[in-house]
Amino acid sequence: MMDTARRYDHVVLISIDTLRSDALGVHPHPLWPHKYQNIRPVRTTALDELAGRGAYFPNVISAAPYTAAAHGAIFTGQYPLHNGVHEFYNGSLRAPSVFTYGRRDGRTTVLKTDFPIILGNELGFTRDIDTYVVEQDDDFIDAVAGSESTVACAHFGAVHSPYGFHNLAFGGDAYRRKVTELEEGLPRDLPFGDLLVESYRDREDTELLVRYKRAIAYLHSQGEYDRLFQLYLDGVEHFLKTRFGPFVERLTQRVAESGKRMLLAVFADHGEEFDDRTNGHFNSMAEAVLRVPLIIVGDGVEPATHTSRIRTVDIAPTILDLAGIPAAMTGVFDGRSLASVARGTDKLGDDAPALAEAYTSELQDFVAYQQRQLSGRHPGPLEHFLVGHSAYLGDRRVVRLTRQYSQWFLKTDPADLTWVERFDDAGVPRPEPGADPGPLLALLDDYRTALREPEQVPMTEDIRGQLRALGYSV
Template sequence: MRPDIVIVMTDQQRAGLTRRSGYAVDTMPFVDGLAARGTDFRNAYTAAPACVPARTSLLTGRFPSVHQVRQNSNAQYAHFQQDLLDVLRNADYQLHFAGKPHMHRGVEDFDTYAGPYFHTQGPARNAEENAFDDWLERLDHGVADEPTPYPLETQLPYRITTDALLAIDAADPRRPGLFWVSYPEPHNPYQVPKPYFDLIRPEDVPDRRSGPEATEIKGGTYDWLRKLQQEKRPNYDHNWRRYAANYLGMLRLLDDQIRRLHEGLAGRSRPRVTIFLADHGDYVGEYGLQRKGAGLSEFLMRIPLIVTGDGLEAQQRDEPVSIVDILPTICEAVGAPIPDGVQGRSLLPLAQGADAPDEEFGSIIAEQGFGGRAYDVIERPPLHFAYDGPTFDELNTVTQSGAARMLRSGRWKLVVHADLAGELYDLDNDPAELVNLFDDDVHLAVRARLLHQLARWQARLTDDLPNGNYTPLRLPHNWRWAPRGEHHEHH
């Protein structure tokens, strides 16, 4: 019997902020319970630190430079042979979506579609929900310094969960289903009602690794983003602990809604594979920054990723994996072929407890940049600036110009830019990435090895599409660096 596939996605949730992952505050006890019962991928990475490129990578199993969606405004140009919806539709799945889309698929592609929800609005069923959405809009993506003056039931995660439960109850029990629930939180605006507002007092928020002084150390786009945010909201970082406290409260609010969702799913008698993940992270005050924007730091790139289901192991895995691995994992879970052009690797054998070939899972890459030369601080391009001041919705993306690639391999992190200096960090000794070792003579051998690994990844990610008469040689699970001699698959 083919399993139901459940995808629970949050927006801008940084890894490492739950009790199970070592954080001092118990933010997501139910999700931590899922991690304890399933496979907890502790080194999972997004493909890009922006919503639409990352979500397109999830759907297509391809990196942004290949699916060609490298910014939040061009989802309609996604390039692929088959994506997740095609695969599941061909396998006779019913398709249900509730929440924030930010993707190349729309209402007509699903059997039921509740949305679109975005960060300050969603389909409203009554005057109180309308009033809450208007209040969110007036908050201007900022930080609320008081509890939200509307009840929990008006919050977008609650409304999205309600919509998802209606779809679950109405779904055909004879057919497997995709149930994709996509929450806009904990993305800004940063607000929560009681009792979540009181989960932790600002003065009790754990210290951050680095403050505003770090942007001067890192320089470049980090320093520029800090100055842009200061220009938009003078002295905003003085309130960073309130911002962080709201963010942590939002995580607990989400956790309660995810628990509610799972209680509703229990009524389905089919086996189930559940994937919990985020599209990318949030600074949460690190470097004196909010939201996202500059760079490829671990705070933005690492995401939670938990896979649970019948026949899957309860375990923690430390291999570096990616959001692009979700599509091939689902393909293998439902017995469907992995489409041509997919660059991700199935994680199903890992979730079943199998060993991972070190060559295949010893490193991972990610991307940033929507093209062109990286903007300089003296430049004020249209869209990002209005009336000589930064527009808040866009001040983060102006620092995502140009093109960059990162590689994570063990304790090492390499970042290469098209037109800026290189970066090399020892994450064991420098988790905030403040000591750049790229030009350090002592680390020349490490740099050379990582550059070679990055070059191999770049060769691997050359697009195989469009198909021609030649037949690419594929290995099982799309593990292209698996040991020679394994059974081959032809497509």
């Protein structure tokens, strides 16, 4: 690691929930033009400018297609089966995070989230956090600018459905108008399927969210994937223009006024996709869901685009290394530090091997669980099962699905589907029938040994004698 003298006073992470990598206009090889028709490209100026100023990685594979497990991997640099949060909601983060290391380095730790039900105390995300903020962007900026040094993260949920708005406080009348517009021409007797919420909402806010989700679920059931993707891109543009861009400007100005240095890392946890297998990102192994962007900006970071594949588990060791925050670079992280690449002193090299897994519970079971939780009752257990997983080696990846969703994504049925894809020169995955999935499946099987119970070694008299010779009383 670099000199322990602080290179950056503030290390600020910005997580844009549900931002697929090729939503950025600056992306060198977007996937979506190969799939969707008659799409109006949107302006992503705020992100494009940051990408031009820093080390830009457009090919980052997320460890999971949902918020909790994806963020756990990002914050700890460990894959979900290793850090304690791998299921859709169960578990608790037990591995040290960037905030743990920041605290040990004497820094104030700050976390702002738009999804307090997910990135909150229940799953261990408030551990080692000094200041925890919900949805209040300016409070986050005040907390960072008012501290001597920080490790901080601002999580934004507004690219997630309802696309671009997040809630009434941020979306206002534009959000109300969009819901009314979406419902025009829709049947009146549509079922209420997805009643899940990620943040605390009043009655009108909750009703608007459910109506929005019901409308997009109906559009998906009718195969209107192009319309849904345009809706998603429009939401990205609205969020960047109305909230993200102004936020970054205010944060940068406040830090500059204090005479401090800032290392900024912008990333996503997963993307969004629409087809006959995927409605958004819900436990999907679609490449556009798993491929996310990473942008690192700061003094000493060399502006460049690095297109080889990396992983979200590489983010924590890279940021800690760049910032000079002490952490063991071997034996702790599943990812690797790319600090020398970001500084421009090293080449990125070949595509890294990567893993992704998705677990879920039945939607209605989770809705009932969450309703018990929000009412203050003990929610009880929530059954989860593996939906699918994917492994990457070289120019290939394998996808293995163990469940498939029914219409409206309300329940899953057992499945046994495995296929191999090869990435072409533009990074587009193409099915490769007849390819041997063996080496790729072996990577998945090796990873899943973390779930196995340790074998019990029988206590023999020989072992007992050896332990006694070492001073143990057995």
